[in-house]
Amino acid sequence: MALKKIGFLCVGLKGWISLERTKSFYIESLENTYEIILIHSEKEFFEKLDSFDIVLNFFGNLVWEHKHKIKTPVIFCLHGGAVLNYKFLVNNAEKVSAHDAFIVNCTSDIAILKEVFVTPPNIHLLKLPISKDIELNYAKNDCKSVFNINEDTLLLGYVARILPQKNLHHAIHMLNKVKNEITTAVKLIVIGDYWVDYPILNWQKTENEYHTYINELIASYQLSENIIQFQSNLSNDELTLCYGALDFLIHPTNSLDENFGYAPIEAMKCGTPVIGTAYGGLKDSIVHEKTGFLLDTWSSASGIRSDYFSGLNFIKKLHGNSALKQEVTNNCLERAEAHYSFKSCAQNLVEIVNSSTNSKLSTISMTGNLDFLTYTENVYLPKVKPSWNYYKKVAQIYCNTSIENIEFSSTLFLRTFSKFTILEQQIIFEDPTWPAKIPFNTQTEEILKACETTTNYNQLKEKLSFELDHTMLLNLISIGALVFSQHKTP
Structure with a gap:
């Protein structure tokens, strides 16, 4: 019996390594059950359109442009598109x-689609698999020895593209905190290449701006001897050894479309816990305090904020406690095998496509939720289009908490968002991901200076020369000038 045919559209897909990897997974998973017809151009699409039993819109807008001509079910794949293209989806x-049907890779995308459509369409959650080549066969100390790293050295890792939204600078801040508060025998392995053409909220004025910032940050902390850097062109064997050597992967991303993330699950496959922002796909892959630590993350008027230094407590908790560390390692290995094996992910994909292929054709169409589109221009960040406010509503869905959950009590700790300067009646934050500027006044300056190190709410009130009210403090948190933690920080 002839196999049913999938029109597999990937028009314009190039340069995105993670998407190419996902595409290969789709093809390998489906090729024994379906005949896959790869479509790379509009000409191919129209020549073969009538032969498809189902259309899988893996990448590109060609299906959207000619949807009325398609007489079979369509599966739309959203690779972070629920955040970046929500207006397109509504319209x-x-x-x-x-x-x-839609295929998404995180539960946050399901929540967004339920907001975007008045009546939610068919939505399927698909976990993506760890590469079959990521298989650790060495002990952690043996992996460390490959890099001439002493077994007693606490080794952190960062594996991602290097651009402001991926927050390498926060991994370096974490490294400095570990060095000052836990152990001087600490190093950070950085694996990735600098990206200069990232199109979303890119504030950089020159190609080397972020690279220069990182180099200056490393020098200011005197960490040059504590950092080992590799480009992203490592073989899978080399990458596996890196993951295996790490004590913790630091994944502090603010990338707006972080709908999955391969690095965290690869690290867990090698028994390495992950400290990451509680955002998008990481909320699904990292089990808090079991396979890693999720940093509370929320949306402010001037960008995404996270309780970055709370992860330090998790490192302190595991460092020197071999039994607990082994327990977490076992949790990582079990979760990676149970949820992210090629076999289980491929079976899920085949079931999704089978379900859609056999669905009964319908003349009923969806309706977009126009109320979900309202937004205003941002007054705190540099002017780019679309502005941060365009994404703020959907980004909040990707986050795990909000300022509405703050309790003003002794359990509340506060810290200034980043280093800041004062110029021309403005307070300018130096963070390259969110270079915010807010209006200056003397009380705001006094609060920010009092919170340059993590400060208890009760202590803060005692430090100030004026009476602090909740409204003033909540406003600074809402703007993004302060970050908060609702648990004690040593």
Whole structure:
């Protein structure tokens, strides 16, 4: 019996290593059950359109542009598109029929789609697999020895593209805190290449701006001897050895479309716990205090904020406690095998496509939620289009908490968002991901200076020369000038 045919559209896909990897997973998973017809151009699409049993829109807008000509079910794959392209989805919702479906890679995308559509369409959650080549066969100390790192050295890692939104600078801040508060025998392995053409909220004025910032940060902390850098072109064997050598992977991303993330699950496959922002796909892959630590993350008027230094307590908790560390390592290994094996992910994908292929055709169309589109321009960040306010509503869905959850008590700790300067009646924050500017006044300056190190709410009130009220403090947190933690910090 002839196999049913999938029109697999990937028009314009190039340069995104993670998407190419996901594409290969789709093809390998489906090729024994379906005949896959790869479509790379509009010409190919129209020549073969009538032969498809189902269309899988892996990448590109070609299906959206010609949806009315397609007489089979369509599966739309969202690779972070629920955040970046939510306005497009709302405006084109009527093109989606009741027999169509969406594949998403995190539960946050499901929540967004339920907001974007008046009546939610068919939505399927698909976990992506760890590469079959990531298989650690060495003990951690043996992996460390490959890099001439002493077994007693606490080894942190960062594996990602190097651009402001991926927050390498926060991994370096963490390294400095570990060195000052836990052990001087600490190093950070950085694996990644600098990106200069990232199109989303890119404030950089020159190609080397972030690279220069990172070099200056390392020099200011005197950490040059504590950092080992590799480019991203490591073989899978080399990458596996890196993951295996790490005591912790630091994944402090603020990338708006962080809908999954391969690095965290690869690290867990090698028994390495992950400290990451509680944002998007990381909320699904990292089990808090079991396979790693999720940093509370929320949306402010001037960007995403996270309780970065709370992860320090997790490092302190595991460092020197071999039994607990082994327990967490076992949790990582078990979760990686149970949820992110190629076999289980491939079976899920085949079931999703089978379900959609056999769905009954319908003339009912979806409706977009126009109320979800309202936003205003941002007054705190540099002017780019779209502005941060365009993404703020959907980014909050990706976050795990909000300022509404703050309790003003002795359990509340506060810290200035980043280093700041005062110029021309403005307070300018130096963080390259969120270079915010807020209006200056003397009381704001006094609060920020009092919170340059983590400060208990009760202690803060005693430090100030004026009476502090909740409204003033909440406003600074809401703007993004202060970050908060609702648990004690040593």
